[in-house]
Amino acid sequence: MLVRGYELRLQMPKCSPFAERSSATALLLNDIGAVLPYLNAVLPEARYAPNAPALTFGLDGHHVAIWPREILVSSCTGEEEARAVLDEVSRLVNETWERRDEIEPDHRGFEELTALEALRLLPGTNCRRCGETACLPFAMKLVSRQADIAACQPLFEPGCEGKCEELLGELAARGYRNSGT
Numbered sequence: 001m002l003v004r005g006y007e008l009r010l011q012m013p014k015c016s017p018f019a020e021r022s023s024a025t026a027l028l029l030n031d032i033g034a035v036l037p038y039l040n041a042v043l044p045e046a047r048y049a050p051n052a053p054a055l056t057f058g059l060d061g062h063h064v065a066i067w068p069r070e071i072l073v074s075s076c077t078g079e080e081e082a083r084a085v086l087d088e089v090s091r092l093v094n095e096t097w098e099r100r101d102e103i104e105p106d107h108r109g110f111e112e113l114t115a116l117e118a119l120r121l122l123p124g125t126n127c128r129r130c131g132e133t134a135c136l137p138f139a140m141k142l143v144s145r146q147a148d149i150a151a152c153q154p155l156f157e158p159g160c161e162g163k164c165e166e167l168l169g170e171l172a173a174r175g176y177r178n179s180g181t
């Protein structure tokens with residue numbers, strides 16, 4: 001059994017169309033990173049980011065992201081639903097790991113986000129509140145995983161909900177770990 005247990009944490013995302021829903025994070029007791037290329041092979045819709053490393057996919061209306069020591073599940077109504085989804089993900093991980101001798105691992109990664117794509121989804125005011133001289137250098141650091149999206153506070157303020165939701169979705173789909181989700 002690869003997933004041997006986890007500690008559960010629930011948190012409210014900073015911007016979400018489901019304000020009453022929370023994200024669940026399972027802090028894993030052991031490293032499961034070796035299973036990611038096998039999951040990438042068996043889940044046709046999964047997006048694998050070898051550099052993170054992380055793998056993301058949709059499951060019953062939830063966004064699931066798996067890192068070596070963590071599993072995140074979006075849009076949970078509470079602990080009961082979070083545990084049910086996490087148990088299903090754990091089952092998938094364990095079954096895939098048990099069958100790994102029959103599976104050809106897929107190490108190919110999902111297309112990375114470019115700085116210009118990220119720039120399009122930032123507020124674009126060049127206000128410098130993130131500590132950078134403008135939005136473009138922040139976007140460049142963001143896509144190279146050297147900056148946290150939470151540093152762009154204007155993105156989380158009223159008027160930017162659409163961009164915020166889309167950018168967090170693009171980052172989450174590629175396994176970016178940041179405190180904005």
Ligand code: SF4
Pocket residue numbers: 122123124125126127128129130131132133134135136138139151152153154155
């Ligand atoms: S805080 Fe956000 S809007 Fe302001 S310069 Fe930085 S990236 Fe641009």
